[in-house]
Amino acid sequence: MKLQLTHHLDGIDWHWLAQVFERAPLGGRDPALLEMSFRNSQVCCFAHIDGVLVGAGRALSDRVLWTVIYDVALLPEHQGKGLGKAIMDSLAEQAGAAQVMLYAAPGKEPFYAKLGFRAMKTAMAKFADTERAQARGLIE
Ligand SMILES: CC(C)(COP(=O)(O)OP(=O)(O)OC[C@H]1O[C@@H](n2cnc3c(N)ncnc32)[C@H](O)[C@@H]1OP(=O)(O)O)[C@@H](O)C(=O)NCCC(=O)NCCS
Numbered sequence: 090m091k092l093q094l095t096h097h098l099d100g101i102d103w104h105w106l107a108q109v110f111e112r113a114p115l116g117g118r119d120p121a122l123l124e125m126s127f128r129n130s131q132v133c134c135f136a137h138i139d140g141v142l143v144g145a146g147r148a149l150s151d152r153v154l155w156t157v158i159y160d161v162a163l164l165p166e167h168q169g170k171g172l173g174k175a176i177m178d179s180l181a182e183q184a185g186a187a188q189v190m191l192y193a194a195p196g197k198e199p200f201y202a203k204l205g206f207r208a209m210k211t212a213m214a215k216f217a218d219t220e221r222a223q224a225r226g227l228i229e
Pocket residue numbers: 113114115160161162163164167168169170171172173174175192193194196197199200201203
């Protein structure tokens with residue numbers, strides 16, 4: 090098994106990545122919107138095993154003070170082997186800012202806690218679909 094982490098968008102199959110997200114699971118994604126969100130992110134990380142795209146993550150960053158990480162997901166058969174940590178470390182390193190913020194999918198908080206993240210007391214968000222965010226357990 091040969092792991093390769095890449096940071097460029099050349100050759101990414103966005104339909105395949107949408108399937109990775111769906112299977113992870115991290116929800117259904119429109120491949121065109123998924124591509125746009127990765128293209129508009131300063132830092133992207135793609136995990137390939139033996140040449141096959143198995144996971145990814147992306148970040149917005151001012152490259153000085155704050156990086157915000159989104160959309161870290163792996164195919165189920167490649168979870169629990171340290172790849173999520175590798176993607177997170179790579180995103181933070183590539184972004185190069187002093188501080189990193191994110192919101193966890195409900196139940197995934199222990200993964201981020203292992204990486205040193207702590208729950209914020211004052212974080213707030215305005216989601217496009219408030220009711221859906223409430224139903225997913227993301228906001229009060
Ligand atoms: C969450 C996810 C990215 C984690 O990646 P991963 O490769 O499975 O995690 P790793 O193997 O790198 O785990 C790193 C550490 O966190 C721990 N960990 C990982 N997931 C965990 C969980 N759900 N609960 C508790 N601990 C967890 C691991 O045991 C490991 O601990 P160790 O260093 O003591 O061995 C991956 O499971 C995934 O894609 N899940 C589905 C999509 C999703 O929910 N993404 C997160 C969106 S916020």
